[in-house]
Amino acid sequence: PDPKLPLNALVEKHFVLNHFGPNNDFVVLILVFQKLCEGIFKVLIKDIPTTCQVSCLEVLRILSRDKKVLVPVTTKENMQILLRLAKLNELDDSLDKVSEFPVIVESLKCLCNIVFNSQMAQQLSLELNLAAKLCNLLRKCKDRKFISDIKCFDLRLLFLLSLLHTDIRSQLRYELQGLPLLTQILESAFSIKWTDEYESAIDHNGPPLSPQETDCAIEALKALFNVTVDSWKVHKESDSHQFRVMAAVLRHCLLIVGPTEEKTEELHR
Secondary structure (H helix, E strand, O other), X not given: OOOXXXXXXXXXXXXXXXXXXXXXXXXXXXXXXXXXXXXXXXHHOOOOOHHXXXXXXXXXHHHOOOHHHHOOOOOXXXXXXXXXXXXXXXXXOOOOOHHHHHHHHHHHHHHHHHHHHOHHHHHHHHHOOHHHHHHHHHHHHOOXXXXXXXXXXXXXXXXXXXXHOHHHHHHXXXXXXXXXXXXXXXXXXXXXXXXXXXXXXXXXXXXXXXXHHHHHHHHHHHHHHHHHOOOOOOOOHHHHHHHHXXXXXXXXXXXXXXXXXXXXXXXXX
Protein backbone atom coordinates (compact mmCIF):
# COMPACT_ATOMS: atom_id res chain seq x y z
CA PRO A 1 0.00 0.00 0.00
CA ASP A 2 1.06 3.55 -0.65
CA PRO A 3 2.04 5.01 2.78
CA LYS A 4 1.31 8.52 1.52
CA LEU A 5 -2.38 7.84 0.97
CA PRO A 6 -4.77 8.69 3.84
CA LEU A 7 -6.68 5.73 5.25
CA ASN A 8 -9.99 6.58 3.58
CA ALA A 9 -8.31 6.97 0.15
CA LEU A 10 -6.41 3.72 0.68
CA VAL A 11 -9.60 1.79 1.46
CA GLU A 12 -11.35 3.40 -1.53
CA LYS A 13 -8.48 2.36 -3.81
CA HIS A 14 -8.42 -1.26 -2.62
CA PHE A 15 -12.22 -1.44 -2.59
CA VAL A 16 -12.34 -0.54 -6.29
CA LEU A 17 -9.30 -2.56 -7.39
CA ASN A 18 -10.12 -5.74 -5.53
CA HIS A 19 -13.91 -5.82 -5.44
CA PHE A 20 -14.10 -7.79 -8.67
CA GLY A 21 -10.94 -9.91 -8.18
CA PRO A 22 -10.69 -13.72 -7.99
CA ASN A 23 -13.20 -15.40 -5.70
CA ASN A 24 -10.70 -16.46 -3.04
CA ASP A 25 -9.13 -13.03 -2.89
CA PHE A 26 -12.59 -11.48 -2.71
CA VAL A 27 -13.60 -13.63 0.29
CA VAL A 28 -10.37 -12.76 2.11
CA LEU A 29 -10.88 -9.10 1.31
CA ILE A 30 -14.43 -9.13 2.67
CA LEU A 31 -13.18 -10.72 5.91
CA VAL A 32 -10.49 -8.05 6.20
CA PHE A 33 -13.03 -5.28 5.64
CA GLN A 34 -15.39 -6.83 8.19
CA LYS A 35 -12.60 -6.86 10.78
CA LEU A 36 -11.78 -3.27 9.88
CA CYS A 37 -15.40 -2.26 10.45
CA GLU A 38 -15.41 -3.98 13.83
CA GLY A 39 -12.21 -2.16 14.74
CA ILE A 40 -13.66 1.19 13.68
CA PHE A 41 -16.66 0.79 15.98
CA LYS A 42 -14.33 -0.11 18.88
CA VAL A 43 -12.45 3.14 18.25
CA LEU A 44 -15.60 5.25 17.87
CA ILE A 45 -16.85 4.38 21.37
CA LYS A 46 -13.71 5.97 22.83
CA ASP A 47 -13.07 9.61 23.57
CA ILE A 48 -10.99 10.51 20.53
CA PRO A 49 -10.39 13.83 18.70
CA THR A 50 -12.98 15.00 16.20
CA THR A 51 -10.55 14.62 13.28
CA CYS A 52 -10.04 10.94 14.18
CA GLN A 53 -13.79 10.40 14.41
CA VAL A 54 -14.28 11.91 10.95
CA SER A 55 -11.51 9.75 9.43
CA CYS A 56 -12.97 6.58 10.95
CA LEU A 57 -16.45 7.48 9.72
CA GLU A 58 -15.19 8.25 6.21
CA VAL A 59 -13.66 4.76 6.00
CA LEU A 60 -16.84 3.21 7.40
CA ARG A 61 -18.91 5.09 4.81
CA ILE A 62 -16.84 3.59 1.99
CA LEU A 63 -16.98 0.08 3.45
CA SER A 64 -20.72 0.28 4.11
CA ARG A 65 -21.44 0.29 0.38
CA ASP A 66 -21.05 -3.50 0.40
CA LYS A 67 -23.81 -5.63 1.94
CA LYS A 68 -21.43 -8.50 2.74
CA VAL A 69 -19.15 -6.25 4.76
CA LEU A 70 -22.08 -5.09 6.89
CA VAL A 71 -23.41 -8.52 7.91
CA PRO A 72 -21.44 -9.03 11.18
CA VAL A 73 -21.22 -5.35 12.19
CA THR A 74 -24.89 -4.33 11.87
CA THR A 75 -25.86 -4.65 15.53
CA LYS A 76 -28.03 -2.60 17.84
CA GLU A 77 -24.95 -1.48 19.78
CA ASN A 78 -23.16 -0.26 16.63
CA MET A 79 -26.27 1.50 15.36
CA GLN A 80 -26.55 3.28 18.71
CA ILE A 81 -22.93 4.44 18.41
CA LEU A 82 -23.75 6.09 15.08
CA LEU A 83 -26.99 7.57 16.45
CA ARG A 84 -25.04 9.16 19.29
CA LEU A 85 -22.44 10.63 16.94
CA ALA A 86 -25.20 11.93 14.64
CA LYS A 87 -26.88 13.70 17.59
CA LEU A 88 -29.90 11.43 17.21
CA ASN A 89 -29.92 9.99 20.72
CA GLU A 90 -31.29 12.60 23.07
CA LEU A 91 -33.88 15.32 22.74
CA ASP A 92 -31.62 17.78 24.57
CA ASP A 93 -28.58 17.21 22.32
CA SER A 94 -27.67 20.67 21.05
CA LEU A 95 -26.14 21.76 17.76
CA ASP A 96 -24.04 24.50 19.32
CA LYS A 97 -20.58 23.10 18.54
CA VAL A 98 -19.75 23.79 14.90
CA SER A 99 -16.64 21.62 15.30
CA GLU A 100 -18.94 18.59 15.69
CA PHE A 101 -20.82 19.19 12.43
CA PRO A 102 -18.46 17.08 10.24
CA VAL A 103 -18.91 14.14 12.65
CA ILE A 104 -22.71 14.50 12.51
CA VAL A 105 -22.71 14.65 8.70
CA GLU A 106 -20.41 11.62 8.27
CA SER A 107 -22.47 9.63 10.79
CA LEU A 108 -25.65 10.39 8.85
CA LYS A 109 -23.95 9.37 5.59
CA CYS A 110 -22.91 6.07 7.18
CA LEU A 111 -26.45 5.48 8.44
CA CYS A 112 -27.84 6.15 4.94
CA ASN A 113 -25.57 3.48 3.45
CA ILE A 114 -26.12 0.98 6.25
CA VAL A 115 -29.91 1.33 6.30
CA PHE A 116 -30.10 1.07 2.51
CA ASN A 117 -27.82 -1.99 2.30
CA SER A 118 -28.83 -3.97 5.39
CA GLN A 119 -32.21 -5.52 6.17
CA MET A 120 -31.05 -5.95 9.77
CA ALA A 121 -30.36 -2.23 9.99
CA GLN A 122 -33.81 -1.54 8.57
CA GLN A 123 -35.38 -3.64 11.33
CA LEU A 124 -33.20 -2.00 13.97
CA SER A 125 -34.24 1.44 12.71
CA LEU A 126 -37.82 0.54 13.62
CA GLU A 127 -36.81 -0.79 17.02
CA LEU A 128 -34.73 2.33 17.74
CA ASN A 129 -37.53 4.64 16.48
CA LEU A 130 -35.11 6.28 14.07
CA ALA A 131 -37.80 8.22 12.18
CA ALA A 132 -38.80 10.13 15.34
CA LYS A 133 -35.15 10.89 16.11
CA LEU A 134 -34.61 12.24 12.60
CA CYS A 135 -37.65 14.51 12.90
CA ASN A 136 -36.36 15.82 16.22
CA LEU A 137 -33.00 16.63 14.64
CA LEU A 138 -34.74 18.41 11.76
CA ARG A 139 -36.61 20.59 14.25
CA LYS A 140 -33.30 21.48 15.92
CA CYS A 141 -31.99 22.53 12.50
CA LYS A 142 -34.82 25.04 12.03
CA ASP A 143 -33.58 28.57 11.27
CA ARG A 144 -29.98 27.54 11.93
CA LYS A 145 -27.10 28.52 9.65
CA PHE A 146 -24.21 26.36 8.41
CA ILE A 147 -26.13 23.11 8.84
CA SER A 148 -27.34 22.46 5.29
CA ASP A 149 -25.39 19.19 5.07
CA ILE A 150 -26.84 17.93 8.35
CA LYS A 151 -30.36 18.75 7.20
CA CYS A 152 -29.77 17.25 3.74
CA PHE A 153 -28.55 13.85 4.96
CA ASP A 154 -31.15 13.74 7.73
CA LEU A 155 -33.79 14.19 5.02
CA ARG A 156 -32.15 11.59 2.80
CA LEU A 157 -32.22 9.04 5.61
CA LEU A 158 -35.84 9.92 6.34
CA PHE A 159 -36.66 9.37 2.67
CA LEU A 160 -34.91 5.97 2.68
CA LEU A 161 -36.77 4.85 5.80
CA SER A 162 -40.14 5.89 4.38
CA LEU A 163 -39.26 4.18 1.10
CA LEU A 164 -38.20 0.89 2.68
CA HIS A 165 -40.88 0.75 5.42
CA THR A 166 -44.42 1.65 4.46
CA ASP A 167 -45.43 1.59 8.16
CA ILE A 168 -43.15 4.56 8.78
CA ARG A 169 -45.14 6.62 6.27
CA SER A 170 -48.17 6.51 8.54
CA GLN A 171 -46.05 7.32 11.60
CA LEU A 172 -44.52 10.30 9.79
CA ARG A 173 -47.86 11.51 8.50
CA TYR A 174 -49.73 11.48 11.80
CA GLU A 175 -47.68 10.80 14.93
CA LEU A 176 -44.60 12.80 13.87
CA GLN A 177 -46.45 15.56 11.98
CA GLY A 178 -44.23 15.00 8.96
CA LEU A 179 -46.39 16.94 6.49
CA PRO A 180 -46.11 20.35 8.24
CA LEU A 181 -42.47 19.66 9.17
CA LEU A 182 -41.39 18.92 5.59
CA THR A 183 -43.51 21.77 4.23
CA GLN A 184 -41.80 24.19 6.63
CA ILE A 185 -38.39 22.93 5.50
CA LEU A 186 -39.36 23.68 1.90
CA GLU A 187 -40.69 27.11 2.87
CA SER A 188 -37.35 27.86 4.49
CA ALA A 189 -35.32 26.50 1.55
CA PHE A 190 -37.32 28.62 -0.92
CA SER A 191 -37.39 31.69 1.40
CA ILE A 192 -41.12 31.95 0.78
CA LYS A 193 -42.92 35.20 1.60
CA TRP A 194 -46.69 34.80 1.82
CA THR A 195 -48.94 37.40 0.21
CA ASP A 196 -52.11 35.55 1.21
CA GLU A 197 -52.96 32.41 3.16
CA TYR A 198 -52.19 30.17 0.20
CA GLU A 199 -50.30 32.50 -2.15
CA SER A 200 -46.58 33.26 -2.20
CA ALA A 201 -44.65 36.13 -3.74
CA ILE A 202 -42.49 35.18 -6.72
CA ASP A 203 -39.40 37.28 -7.41
CA HIS A 204 -38.65 36.54 -11.06
CA ASN A 205 -35.49 38.65 -10.88
CA GLY A 206 -34.22 37.03 -7.70
CA PRO A 207 -31.10 34.87 -7.50
CA PRO A 208 -31.33 31.10 -8.05
CA LEU A 209 -31.41 28.75 -5.09
CA SER A 210 -28.02 27.93 -3.63
CA PRO A 211 -26.68 24.41 -4.30
CA GLN A 212 -27.09 23.55 -0.61
CA GLU A 213 -30.70 24.67 -0.36
CA THR A 214 -31.50 22.98 -3.68
CA ASP A 215 -30.17 19.64 -2.41
CA CYS A 216 -32.13 20.00 0.84
CA ALA A 217 -35.31 20.84 -1.07
CA ILE A 218 -34.89 17.82 -3.38
CA GLU A 219 -34.48 15.45 -0.41
CA ALA A 220 -37.45 17.05 1.38
CA LEU A 221 -39.63 16.66 -1.73
CA LYS A 222 -38.73 12.97 -2.00
CA ALA A 223 -39.62 12.38 1.64
CA LEU A 224 -42.81 14.44 1.26
CA PHE A 225 -43.93 12.25 -1.62
CA ASN A 226 -43.61 9.12 0.54
CA VAL A 227 -45.51 10.77 3.40
CA THR A 228 -48.42 11.81 1.18
CA VAL A 229 -48.53 9.04 -1.45
CA ASP A 230 -51.30 7.19 0.41
CA SER A 231 -53.25 10.32 1.41
CA TRP A 232 -55.86 10.07 -1.29
CA LYS A 233 -58.65 11.17 1.03
CA VAL A 234 -58.61 14.15 3.41
CA HIS A 235 -60.50 13.52 6.64
CA LYS A 236 -60.03 16.67 8.72
CA GLU A 237 -60.18 20.42 8.19
CA SER A 238 -56.61 20.70 9.49
CA ASP A 239 -55.55 18.18 6.84
CA SER A 240 -57.22 20.29 4.17
CA HIS A 241 -55.28 23.35 5.34
CA GLN A 242 -51.95 21.50 5.35
CA PHE A 243 -52.52 20.14 1.84
CA ARG A 244 -53.42 23.59 0.52
CA VAL A 245 -50.26 25.06 2.05
CA MET A 246 -48.27 22.21 0.53
CA ALA A 247 -49.85 22.83 -2.87
CA ALA A 248 -48.88 26.51 -2.67
CA VAL A 249 -45.30 25.59 -1.75
CA LEU A 250 -45.11 23.11 -4.64
CA ARG A 251 -46.42 25.76 -7.04
CA HIS A 252 -43.70 28.09 -5.79
CA CYS A 253 -41.14 25.33 -6.37
CA LEU A 254 -42.13 25.07 -10.04
CA LEU A 255 -41.60 28.81 -10.55
CA ILE A 256 -38.06 29.07 -9.19
CA VAL A 257 -34.72 27.91 -10.54
CA GLY A 258 -31.79 26.06 -9.06
CA PRO A 259 -28.08 26.82 -9.44
CA THR A 260 -27.82 24.86 -12.72
CA GLU A 261 -30.18 23.66 -15.44
CA GLU A 262 -29.71 20.06 -14.31
CA LYS A 263 -30.51 20.90 -10.68
CA THR A 264 -33.56 22.91 -11.75
CA GLU A 265 -34.83 19.90 -13.72
CA GLU A 266 -34.23 17.60 -10.76
CA LEU A 267 -36.01 20.01 -8.42
CA HIS A 268 -39.04 20.26 -10.71
CA ARG A 269 -39.33 16.50 -11.20
